[in-house]
Amino acid sequence: MARITTLEATRGPGAVLAVIVVSNLMIVIDVSIAITGLPKMRESLDISAAHLSWVHNAYALAFGGLLLLGARAGDILGRRRMFIVGLALFTMASLVIGLAPSAAWLLAARAVQGAGAAVLAPSTLALLSTNFAPGPARTRALSYYTSAIGVGATAGLVLGGLFADLVSWRAGFFINLPIGVALFVAARRYLAETPKAAGKLDVVGAFTSTLGMGSLVYGIVRTAEAGWSDTITVASLAAAAILITGFIVNETRAAQPILPLRLLMNRQRSGAYAARMLFLGGMAGFWFFTTQFLQGVLGYRPLTAGLAWPSFQPPCSILPPRYWCRG
Template sequence: MHSQPVPNADPAQRPRHAAVLAIILASYLMIVIDISIVITALPKMQAGLHLSPASLSWVQNAYTLAFGGLLLLGARAGDILGRRRMFIAGLGLFTLASFAIGISPSPAWLLAARAVQGVGAAVLAPSTLALLSTHFAEGPARTRALAYYAAAAGVGASVGLVLGGLVADLLSWRVGFFINVPLGLALMFGARRWLAETPRRAGRLDLVGAVSSTLGMSALVYGIVRSAEAGWGEGIALAALLAGVALLMLFVANERRVAQPILPLRLFAHRERSAACAARVLFLGGMVGFWFFTTQYLQGVLGYRPLEAGLAFLPATLPNFAAAMLVPALTRRFGNARLLAAGLATGIVGMAWLAQVSAHSPYLTGVALPMVLIGIGQGGVLGPLTVAAVSGVDAEDAGAASGLVNVAHQLGGSLGLGLLVAVFAASSTTAPALPSVQLAHRIAATFDASTVMLTMALAIVWLFIVRRRMPEPAAAARA
């Protein structure tokens, strides 16, 4: 392992590069498959554990808040303690928590184990992206590796949705979490065999920054979700919102003064990188509603079984994978910025179309065809967003920059889901209606809100990335 990107032209290094890439992608697949399994299992989990809609959102948020809130600390720990060491530690914690979720006897146990699983992912995920950045030189090689990384999300989503539906339908939603145990153990063995340890660096862990950022985001999301049930003027909800804002202000102040911050504020001096992170927050905020609420629409309105619901997502996941695989070639032809804008525009059209669903919408024209556009958009956006967010990063900031990408990803999902749950709660019809009609109306309202978030992301990309990169295709062609 090297502190600078490893050249990819040496034939002797290709077997190791292939093994490293396989291990990294497999570990990322484990995270993505786990998230997808949860999506199709949500209605079964809600029925089995008697969760309210707002409580159900915490099955996602307990994980994503711990994941997103501790990612920067996990990234910094990898830089200081060694990325292979933290990679294996994250795998171990994620695997153990998966087993605990599978045997959970109560909602409290489930949510606590999901939070621990998120901690494991926070330790694991920054190492995966940082290892890609250090093994593949910036340019076509890294773009190709990042495309595989993004494509793994499409593969994992497809496999996870179908697998989650299958086990929830035929066995139990718990089985989906037990799958992580043998996979995690195998990856830990492979990491010890193939990944070389990075040198330890002198430094300190910014615990104040980690705690204030995690608690601040948790309080903020909790306040939003609680307001969805209790009202925005309710005392505890208001206190949580104010505490969240105060803690996040403390986090920023701490990062300004501490010698070794988990989030170097200099990363935001790069305008394109800042815009890419802001757009990622909005993009994931909008997309999380698609996955979270579409599964409830398919099972709660159209009456699909979990396996049928998993298969019903294929019009989104397969185009997602195909688009992600085409990203390197399309980037060379059109440039990263234009491809990013086109992907966002495609996703906006699909989400606006999906927002027209009702209790009587046919699956093909009301759900499947919009899914195709949403899948193409997601597959064409995540890779270019990642490239924009990590371009020009110094080697010593690779871990922090990778952590920032993942933070934007996870916290965008948490904040977005919290806001969409509030939209869901506030969107009941005034006239008496069947439960399925009421549910469809509320879900359609969340898709409207998702469309707004995606449109805001496109505006940021156009203003701060596309307009600054007009000559990009010619430059890419010369490269």
């Protein structure tokens, strides 16, 4: 307790909280900021309808698949160090996305950005816990932290439409550069390194789970264009089955697995995991299809589509076209 109090006094709790909250806000915004700009991305980079989903899939799979590995790396290597590594990776990937000359560059950079978020995100929450003592101070800090998640998701949808409509969809990623640099400088100045714990990284578990889920999603998405009997589709689904099976076997044998399978034996915990998975899966699908419906079918401009997320607006035939619709 005394160590935490001293850390707060020497580092400044306000500055520490600002660095943590803003970094978390940047991560959350980037989950949704690309959604409203998807139609513009498709036009500028000539991305097919099926491949367009990978703008979100690449980020989400890398983020979710490597999240537990990123958290373990913070425990073993130091949370401040991993915070800075994740921030640098996230920021550099944002630059590449903004400059992407093709769909391949865009999707690869989104995957790298997701990996950076997987390293950065767990470090933010861990640093919050180590910098604020239990009680009112930590409760207040957690309230700001969790509020940033809700605000960031909504703000990202609106900002994505704003940039795509008035500037370019690329601007939504370029904005991460000055923010990332400022956070990098502030993190080195205000964040103290945490004690390192002994342990091992379950690299095999992290990559088999990530690649397995990636292969599964790729196979399912490919069926939209090639069908279930396509050779690549079948190969992708078979690879997914092998990799996911390998992940399960690895988790039973690893000395320190990233996902101890005994956690899934608890009915309440497994139910909560399933509910969360269904909720996030439904939300991501809703975002992906609705933004294209608003802009491609109803004819909304990107900015209007972003502002329409809180509640759908009437079709363009009812509203003044110059304000709501293209043309």
